[in-house]
Amino acid sequence: MFKDLFQKKRKYATIPSERQERSGGPVEGERPKREIPEGLMSKCSKCGTIQYSKELEKNLKVCPSCGHHMRLNAAERIAMTLDPEGFIEFDSEMRSIDPLQFPGYASKLEQQQLKSGQPDAVITGQGSIGGHPVIVAVMNFEFFSGSMGSVVGEKITRAVEEATEKKLPMLIFSTSGGARMQESILSLMQMAKTSAALARFGEAGGLYISIITDPTTGGVSASFASLGDINIAEPGALFGFAGRIVIEQTIRQKLPDDFQTAEFNLEHGQLDMVVHRKEMRATLIKLLELHDVKGGF
Amino acid sequence: MAGELPFEMPLVEMRKKIAELQQFGAEKGIDFSDEVARLEERYRVLEEEVYSNISPSQKMHLARHQARPTSLDLMGFIFTDFIELHGDRLFGDDLAVVGGIGKLNGIPVTVIGQQRGKDTKDNIQRFFGSAHPEGFRKGLRLMRQADKFKRPIITFVDTKGAYPGNTAEERGQSEAIARNLLEMSQLGVPVICVVIGEGGSGGALALAVGNRVLMLEHAIYSAITPNGAASILWKDASKADQAAEAMRITAADLLEMEVIEEIVPEPRGGAHRDYEATAAAIKDSLWRHLQELSTMDSAELKEDRYRKFRKIGEFSEGQQELLSQEEEALDEEPSRSL
Numbered sequence: 001m002f003k004d005l006f007q008k009k010r011k012y013a014t015i016p017s018e019r020q021e022r023s024g025g026p027v028e029g030e031r032p033k034r035e036i037p038e039g040l041m042s043k044c045s046k047c048g049t050i051q052y053s054k055e056l057e058k059n060l061k062v063c064p065s066c067g068h069h070m071r072l073n074a075a076e077r078i079a080m081t082l083d084p085e086g087f088i089e090f091d092s093e094m095r096s097i098d099p100l101q102f103p104g105y106a107s108k109l110e111q112q113q114l115k116s117g118q119p120d121a122v123i124t125g126q127g128s129i130g131g132h133p134v135i136v137a138v139m140n141f142e143f144f145s146g147s148m149g150s151v152v153g154e155k156i157t158r159a160v161e162e163a164t165e166k167k168l169p170m171l172i173f174s175t176s177g178g179a180r181m182q183e184s185i186l187s188l189m190q191m192a193k194t195s196a197a198l199a200r201f202g203e204a205g206g207l208y209i210s211i212i213t214d215p216t217t218g219g220v221s222a223s224f225a226s227l228g229d230i231n232i233a234e235p236g237a238l239f240g241f242a243g244r245i246v247i248e249q250t251i252r253q254k255l256p257d258d259f260q261t262a263e264f265n266l267e268h269g270q271l272d273m274v275v276h277r278k279e280m281r282a283t284l285i286k287l288l289e290l291h292d293v294k295g296g297f
Numbered sequence: 298m299a300g301e302l303p304f305e306m307p308l309v310e311m312r313k314k315i316a317e318l319q320q321f322g323a324e325k326g327i328d329f330s331d332e333v334a335r336l337e338e339r340y341r342v343l344e345e346e347v348y349s350n351i352s353p354s355q356k357m358h359l360a361r362h363q364a365r366p367t368s369l370d371l372m373g374f375i376f377t378d379f380i381e382l383h384g385d386r387l388f389g390d391d392l393a394v395v396g397g398i399g400k401l402n403g404i405p406v407t408v409i410g411q412q413r414g415k416d417t418k419d420n421i422q423r424f425f426g427s428a429h430p431e432g433f434r435k436g437l438r439l440m441r442q443a444d445k446f447k448r449p450i451i452t453f454v455d456t457k458g459a460y461p462g463n464t465a466e467e468r469g470q471s472e473a474i475a476r477n478l479l480e481m482s483q484l485g486v487p488v489i490c491v492v493i494g495e496g497g498s499g500g501a502l503a504l505a506v507g508n509r510v511l512m513l514e515h516a517i518y519s520a521i522t523p524n525g526a527a528s529i530l531w532k533d534a535s536k537a538d539q540a541a542e543a544m545r546i547t548a549a550d551l552l553e554m555e556v557i558e559e560i561v562p563e564p565r566g567g568a569h570r571d572y573e574a575t576a577a578a579i580k581d582s583l584w585r586h587l588q589e590l591s592t593m594d595s596a597e598l599k600e601d602r603y604r605k606f607r608k609i610g611e612f613s614e615g616q617q618e619l620l621s622q623e624e625e626a627l628d629e630e631p632s633r634s635l
Contacts, residue, residue: 093615099554100545119615150610157607179498179520181529184544185556188520189609191499192506195475196482196603203483219520222459222499226475241470241499242461250461260466268467 044068060277069234069277071214073116074123074140077173081281082136087127090159095119096151096183105182108144116143120151121176124159126168130285135163138173141215146176148220149183153190156224160197169207169288170198174225178218191223198227207291209284212239212262212271230287231271233262234280239270300364300569304355308347311340348565351515353547354538357523359515360495364569366576367426368410368453369395371493374576375583376401376408384435388468391432392423393460394504396439398448402584407443409436409504410453413494427460430473433503437477440484449487449587452504457522459500474503481506482602485595489586491561491579492516492548493568498525508602509586510556512548513575514563518556519546556609558586 042053046068056063060080061070072080078087096119098106113119121143126135137156139146156172163170179187198208210228212221215238222241225231233239240260248255258264262274275283301309315336322329351359359365372379376399384390396409411428414420428436436452443450459470481488490507496518512518521529523541528534545551548560561582564571593601 091614095613095615097611097613099611100543103543150612154610154612181521181526181544183611184520184546185518185551185554186610188498188502189556189606191475191502192478192482192606193609195478196506196606199479199482200603202479219499221471222474222503223478224475226469226472227479239471240466241459241474242466246461247463247466251463253463255463259463268469270469270472 045070062277067235067276069214069236071141071175073142074118074138074173077138077213078123078127078136080277081173081284082127082129082134083131087125089123089125090162091124091155093119094151094155096149096180098182099150099186100182100184102182102184108182112144116140118143120144120155121146121148122152122155124155126162126166129171129281129288132169132285132288134169134171134288135159135166136171136173139175139213139220141175141177144180146174146220147178147180147187148176148190149180149187150190152176152180153187153193156194157190157197160194160201163206164197164201164204167204167206169209169291170201171209171211171284172224172228173211173213174216174220175213176216176218176220176225178220188219191219194224195227198224202229207288209287211280211284213237215239217241217243226270228272230273232273232275232280232283233265233271235262235274235276237262239265300362302355302358302362304351304358305347305566308340308344311336311343315340344565352542353517353544353550354523354541356515356547357495357517357537357541359567359569360517362567362569365494366568366572367415368412368455368493370572371453371576371579372399372408372410374573375580376406377403379408382439385431385438387434388431389429391429391435393426393428393456394432394436396436401449401451401580401587404449404587405446406449406451406587407439408451408453409439410493411456411501411504413455424460426456427458428456428500428503429460429462429465430468430470433459433473433477433500436504437480440481440488444484444486447486449489449590450484450507451583452488452490452507454490454492454496454501454505454518455494456497456500457495458497458525459503474499477503478506482606483599484602485598487587487590487593487598488602489583489590491583492518492557493579495522497522506602506606508590508598508605509558511559511561511579511582511586512551512557513561513568513579514548515567516548517541517546518548518551519544554609 039053041050042056043050044063047066049065096109118140122137122139124137137159160170208229210225210231212225212233216225217240221239238260244255265271266274318329319333379397379399381397395412398405399408411426412423413426414423440450488507489509490505492512494516498521523537524534527536527540551557552560561578564574568575
């Protein structure tokens with residue numbers, strides 16, 4: 001009896017499942033659990049450690065136990081990285097249409113918009129970091145796996161053109177599953193469009209810092225994400241062109257666990273550095289200072 | 298002719314019937330020439346029907362036809378004095394990409410193409426036309442060289458996609474493709490790209506940032522292979538035909554979306570029926586576009602190329618646009634009620 005009472009408390013902490021979150025209460029038929037407010041605790045998707053959500057937020061959504069960098073949505077990323085004042089969003093009303101009349105695309109778009117509260121997979125705008133004005137594009141994996149269709153391509157291209165015009169540094173935080181299949185060839189062409197805009201920006205002398213976050217693959221990794229004057233990734237971030245399963249099928253071998261991680265890419269010369277989320281803002285400020293771009297390039 | 302695709306089977310059947318009838322007549326000494334003539338007339342009608350309505354998935358099979366001319370096949374007919382050049386000067390020589398210098402109607406041009414193998418052994422050496430980073434970098438090296446010597450650049454696109462392997466990833470497949478996209482946009486010479494077979498994904502685009510992008514009539518071009526799309530959408534790669542129908546991959550689709558500038562006609566039944574005729578049609582088109590582009594200086598060529606890709610993409614800009622669409626819909630209302 002007594003033993004039962006003094007069992008490790010952790011056992012009783014309930015982690016709200018997604019189903020519960022959506023329906024706003026326990027799923028029918030399940031035994032009522034102990035009253036713990038929804039979302040109070042969070043579980044690390046990597047090591048399984050359970051902790052107070054508030055603590056995790058304070059720790060910038062990095063697991064205090066294993067250092068796993070959990071995925072952030074675009075709004076969280078902006079709040080964490082930019083100065084709190086003065087962010088001006090560009091093209092906030094731009095939306096995807098269904099140019100190819102692709103089966104199921106229109107309804108999927110609507111569903112993604114409802115789920116994320118965002119019109120598409122990137123937020124662009126002007127803000128500042130440590131007082132340095134910058135143009136930023138922040139991708140959102142929560143929306144359609146961060147896939148790049150016409151809207152993502154156009155918003156990023158416009159942001160880069162704006163940075164060229166205003167002579168401001170360009171920062172892109174990438175996270176994406178690749179080109180958006182439902183816009184097929186139009187998605188593919190966004191790779192060329194964004195890269196061409198960066199070419200002009202580069203020729204004008206602009207500083208482009210690419211920040212690669214988990215995961216960044218396919219058409220985004222094979223365009224603007226790889227083209228930074230400086231390429232930075234968060235620890236553990238998946239960064240590569242082809243998917244693991246496709247590669248394993250091609251070479252008929254199991255790939256090592258660390259394949260395509262930020263650390264793997266650093267070792268293979270694809271990145272300048274891997275920077276912990278806690279150090280990201282300070283690192284960016286330092287780089288902006290080193291390029292002396294306070295007054296434009 | 299061997300190598301017919303399933304959609305051509307009614308033609309094969311009919312040819313067989315005609316041949317049988319002729320043989321039977323010869324053996325028995327009966328004159329079937331009227332019947333044969335009638336059948337041949339029906340054959341021509343059927344042929345017209347079959348080849349004038351080739352569906353996207355049928356085009357996919359034509360674009361992948363084993364006998365379809367490869368980059369090297371076509372280069373041999375189109376260019377004279379061709380000298381192949383090798384290597385990326387960084388890692389190796391990727392045989393999935395071939396390139397060199399040749400003459401187009403007497404004018405020196407740099408030619409680069411993705412190269413499928415002609416047989417199994419060749420295919421293994423060439424990774425079935427799927428390039429590693431060194432292939433894209435070899436292409437880029439030759440393009441920079443062309444830029445230096447003011448030679449126009451002609452590329453042939455024919456790949457299922459960049460090679461999806463660990464070695465490619467380790468050597469920076471993403472960076473290699475991205476770098477080509479960036480640098481091709483800045484070339485100060487005319488760049489003309491021809492999709493001759495399958496244009497698959499970033500691996501195709503990495504050699505296709507041109508002032509003009511042309512496609513052979515039955516070539517296909519898409520963000521992902523129809524097989525890849527099917528396995529993502531329906532968890533079943535064998536539904537590639539179904540995906541091909543939905544993805545708008547044909548030359549006609551891309552011309553309509555203003556992704557390409559021109560469709561180069563193929564001989565009836567596909568490029569594999571007549572290499573020489575196919576090459577002649579490409580050469581004719583290349584020459585025409587090259588003459589147009591030759592009037593531009595290097596700044597104009599860069600601007601022209603930037604504009605070409607800058608305008609691609611379809612989206613709405615929110616409330617205002619939605620309102621104007623509604624107004625349009627209202628305007629149309631009366632005509633609908635008539």
